[in-house]
Each structure stands twice: as C-alpha cells, then as structure tokens.
Amino acid sequence: MQRYVVIVDGYHLQDGEDRAFASAFRARGILPVTVMSTPAPLEKFIKKSSWHPDDFEAVHFHDGDLGKLVDIVRGYDPIGIVAGNERGVELAAELVEILMPESGNVKGSAPAQRDKGEMIRALERAGVPAPKTLSTDDPAVVARWIEDSGLSGKRLIVKPPASAGTDNVHLVEAGGDWRGYFDAILGQVNGFSLRNDTVIVQEFLEGPEYIVDLYSVDGQHGLVDTCIYAKHDRGPRIGIYDVADFLPPDHPDVAVLAEYTKRAADAVGIRNGSTHAEVIMTAEGPRLVELAARYSGSCMMISGRLATGDNQIHRTVRHLLDNEFTPGFELVQQVRTLWLCADFEGPVRRMDILQAIQDLPTVYRMSIPPDGRSVPMTNDVTTSLGWVIQGAADWAAIEADSARIRELERIWNATNIDSRPRSV
Template sequence: MQRHVILVDPYSEAAEFANAFRARGVASVAVLSTPAPLKSYLHGWKPESFSATHFHDGDFAKLVETVRGYDPVAVIPGNEHAVRLVDALVEELFPGTGNVPELSAARRDKWPMAQAVANAGIPHLRTFAAATEEEAADWLRETGLEGRALVLKPRCSGGTDGVHKVEAGEDWRLPFRRLLGSVNMFDLTNDSILVQEFASGTEFVVDTYSVDGELGLVAVVRYSKSARGARIGVYDAEDYLLPEDPLVKVLEAYTRQVADAVGIRTGCTHTEIMLTDQGPRLIEIAARLDGGCAQQAARLATGDSQIDRTVRHHLDSAFSPGYEIVQPTRVAWLSAANSGIMRNAEVLDSMRDLASFQKLGCRYPNGSRVPKTEDLFTTLGWVLLSTPDQDVLDEDTKRVREIEAKVEIEPLDP
C-alpha cells in the first residue's frame, strides 16, 4: 500500500518536502488551509508536485476524515499560516506526539508568543498588541517608551510583511493607521498591531529540528539587512556561522528557552534573534521550515537541511543534535530601488559565470511589473553562492552588487 505524508500549505520551497519524501517511496498530499490558494503565494504554488490536493473549507471534522483516509506518516506545515491547523490535525491523528496544543497560538501569533516568552522570565523586548491608537498611546506612556524608536508590525504575517520602524521622536500614529485594518500577505485583516521597542544589534537565524522535545541545531545564520525609509526588513545577505563560533552557544541556549516557552517539541523551527548589547532578544519564532532558498543553501553549507531531517525523523526515527560547515555559502538578496517595468532581466544572467555561482532566483521577466523592494515578499530575487574559498565568495558577492546595479526598472507614469 502506498504510504503518504500530508503537507499543509506547501508553497514555494516547502514543495521540496514532496521531492524528499518521494525519493523514499512516500507520496505527498497537499492540504491548503484556505478554500483557494493564497494570492501572495500563487507564484510558489506547484500542485503538480503532489499526488492529491484538498482545500480546507472550515469543516474541520471533514478534513480530519479526509486526512485520516491516507493513513499518513506525518502532517507537516509549509508556512506560518499552516501552523495552527497542523497542530489540530496532529492532535487528532497522533495525539501527544506534536507540539504542546495549549500553546498553539504562541507559535503563530506574535502577541501570545511575546507573552509566553515574558511569562517564562526570558529576556525579551517590551511588546504590546493595540487595537486602537489610544491603547497604544497608553501603553507607550506607561512603559516610558514615548518618543523612543519603535517597530510596528502585523501579529500574524511573515517575511517582514508590514514591518515598520519609527525613529525616535517620530510620530508612530501614521504607520499604525496604515497597518490597522489592512490585509496582510496571508489574506488576514490586521485588526490589532504589534507595537515593540526597537532593538539595535545584529540579527541571526537559528534553524532547528526537534524530536520528542529534544532540539537539534540545523544551522545558525547571520542576517544582513538594510532599511528603506521606514521599512527595515530589506534582506541583503545571509551567512552561515561555524558551529564552534562562541555566538552559536549563546544563540542556541536562548533558542532552547524560547522553544520551551512556546511549546516546541517536534518538527522544524525558524527563530529570528537580535543580538543586542544586553544579550539576545527574540524577534519571532516560527514552527515551520526556513523558507526562501534556505533549504538549498543549508544543504550546500552543511550537507543537511530541515527537510532532510524531517524525512529521517518520520521514516527512520533519527535525530541529529548539531551541524557542521562543509563550505562557505552565502545567499545574496537582490533589491529593486523602485517599482516599474523590468527592462533588462538578462543582465542578471552574467551572475551564472561567477566561480561560486549555484543558483539564481528571479521571477520577473522583461516587461513584467516589479515592486519596490521593501520586505521579503517584494525582493527582486536572490543568488546562491557557495565555494570552498571564502575570498572567492567575497569577491563574487562584490560582483553580484555590480551586476545588480545595472538592472533597469522603468518607473511607471504617475
């Protein structure tokens, strides 16, 4: 009898789960948590990757019976939107084997997430969810954050969607009004906004895979980001830390505390941490794999990935506690300085001649409309570089920026 795995919202790179399980003789079934594919993820929806697709129309009991009919080896989330539905399905089909059910909201919604971390006594950023300007103003006054630098963001989005920085002394009310009531990348209305003190430092990603409450490091990555006006989530590059780097121990210990606080016991987590002068502070933890091209990059850098560990866990009952660096690897993100019409996409192809070139991702052909890069969803693309020689990697990165500067995006008429 054919074995199956259930992949919930397997958009973009999460579709790679299907290839990895297929290589082990397991067919993948897609379940979308919405009645139709999410508009912001249509470019990453690949229904041909799955043996069947089902849509959740709100009838959970019916969905449980549909999924149960496949006798699945596992139910796995593909992105943030899938987390709570996967928690519920796992508890129905494999009770007691998933993440702590009572803390499901803390693994999806940044407000209960922040509360769980604070309640556990873990060093954290002061955070509040406000449904009105008055609530936000009262909280800022009570905490002494009036006039201080702040970050405003949706509670239940991702990919730095809608993340705004308010400089010290600037009026936070205008971005608050713009965000409140807007619809985020998961087609959810932002009916309250997360207001958070701004953390200055270096941002890191800690990707992990847990089995029965035991957390294993998959990779630790240093982010380079830049700001564009009030938007602070413009990705520039990602680099992998050696496991013996002293920062890895600090970040790992903090991640373990946060994972425990939000009830992580099984599966992938993607944790973003700002390392400040006062120590690590949580930006967010997501109970899903690292997206974008992170799985491809991890395989080049470490010889392993969260997808590979997921397969080994569910098919071999295997657990890996840590990682190694096989060779220097970098993801260089490409940005569009303005919105408009792509006129010379072919200029990016010269990146393929770089000694460390591995893969180029850009979904904008000539004549297509390109958004101004303000977050992960509006990035122009990325190039994956990997080579045994760090000097070559650095030189190729400089060349990438030279090529990126030649991209022509014709502004649209007002």
C-alpha cells in the first residue's frame, strides 16, 4: 500500500538530487504531496526559484475552505503533516490538530510560533528571559512604552510581526525617529501575502548572534546544530547575512544556548518537529530574537548535512518513520555558509567572475543566478544574490578562501555598477 506525507507550503531550493522533504521522503518510499496555504504560489518564492511543483505527487491550494482541505488531506491518510516553510506553520498546525492531534504541538500554540509579539509574551509567561518587546498598531502606545521601558535615547529594532528572512527589519539609532519605519510597516502586505496589522518595536540587543536548531519528539528537544553568524547593514536595514559558521558541540556557548532555546521552545508550545531559533548572547545571558516551528531556511539544510552528517529534514523522516529521537550532534568537519550580495538592482552580467569561486579548494557547493537575470539590491536574506558552502578540516583554509570570495564579489559588483548607464 502506497504511503504519503503532506508538506504544507512545499517551497524548497532546487539542488540536484537533494530536493528537501520531497527527495528525503521518496528515498524511504513515501510519496510527498504539498498543500499550499495560499490560493497560488507566492511570487517571492517563484522569483527565488524555490517553487518546484513537479517534485510532488500532487499540489493542492487552500481557497479558505478548511473543511474541504481537511477532507483532501484525510484522503491521503498521511504518515505526517509538516511545514515546509514559515508561511505554512499555522495551517500545518491546524491540520495536525484535526487529523493527528497526538503527534502535534500544544493545541492552539501556533500563533506564538509565528507572531513575534505572541512569541515574546509566551516567553514572559513562562519566565524565560526575553528582550523588551511591544506589538501594537498605535504609535501613541509606542511612545509611552519607550518612555516607560527605559528605552528613551537607546537603539531600537522596528519590524513586522509575522515575516521571515529579516524582511523589513530596521535599526533605529539612539534617539532616532522610529515613527517613519512604524508607519511604513503598518498595513503593508509582506512577502507572505500577510498584512502587517501591528508593528514590533523591540530593544536592540548587544552581543554575538547564533542560530540554534532543534528537533523534538514528544516534548524531548534534540540539538541539531549551532552556528555563530555575522550580518551587516545597509543603512537602517539590518540583517543581511554574511556568514554562518558551525560550532562543535563542546564549544563553551553551545550548552547554554541549547538549554535556553529548549526553554523557549517549551514556552511557545513546541513538542514535535523542527525549531529554528536566532539567539543573541547578551551580557545578561541568551535572549531570543525569534524562532519558527520549521527547519532552517536558505541553504542551511545542505550545509548542516555537510557539517554534522544530519539535518532537520532527515530527523523529520526518522521521527515519522522510525519514531527516532536524536539528542545531540557531532561536528564531522568545519563548515561555513557565506551569502553573496548585489549592491545594485537590475540584470546581472559577467557571472564568470563569480563562477571562479567554484574552483576554490574549500568550496563544496554554490548557487548564483545566470547572466542576464534581473536581481534586487540585497537588503535581507530573501534578496541575497546567492550562497557558497565551504568545508575543510581547518578554519585557516576556509578563511583564506572566504577572503578570495569577498574579493571576487567586490570585483563583480564594481564591474556591474561601472557598466550600468548613468542618469543625466
């Protein structure tokens, strides 16, 4: 008898034979079906070449009739229902609660796994240290809150409540004007086709930033990987990823970060499946930037497999098919993920300059657009020009090649900018 798995919002990178959940489940004889939370694929993922409907046995779009969708999913008698993307977290939770409640998260907890205001309130209720955060549609409330919270004259973050990929995240310098960013975000439709009904205003956290990925089975949280990562800014737009370096399990920060993230996962009701968290290690200890009940995005499943021999996708498969729980991880080699930036928008040329990256000894895999494709200026993860995964036995080799990659990136940007027509 044929068995199926349902992936809600099955967007994924096209990377040879490795097609995220689709190929991982097919390798075990399970056919993947995708249910889309929107009436049509989202434009942002089509542009990023992350929508590959042929990888699924069937594609079903949600037209708003949940009962009809439940009947469709029930007809597959799936072994599991999992979110393939941030946008699918809440619909996946609804379907699981109706069709297989024993295998889901705490009932009704999905909003706290998506909305950054609900998320921080859940941490506060559970006594988990969290950044000072406000979610509101009223600028007068913001002004009072800044004063009452002791944040006057301090740096602030202003961002949407339910976006991802550092979309529309703005830094307000100490004493700066937050109102313009607030007004621009409120009411805007984000890349997930969701209207920003509130705006998040948050204290700026100082300290190194980490990715902490978990996979949970029946309330047990296993650590999948931990990375320290670096970002850079483009004016007030912050959150452009530079690199993410995988850490060994015995790194002095890993145990503290893992314990904190597990408490945060408990606070927002996660009992089964993936958690992707971003955490800053402040002078007072770890503080959550945000988390999501889905696997780590971009190319991190590929780089994670290279670094640890495992990732959240493969833990999902073993959980659903073998009821396996893995408590921790090993670092099998040094791995860095590096993101490339375009300093302009428009069609790209001379991609041969960047193709030379592939010949560097530590480069495992890379992705860049072809000559002629129009690209946006990079200002967040979604608008990154591309990515490079490096692997080696030692960091010296990775650092040497990283320096060369950045040199080629600078040359490429300069070549494209110099060749563009000048306005008169």
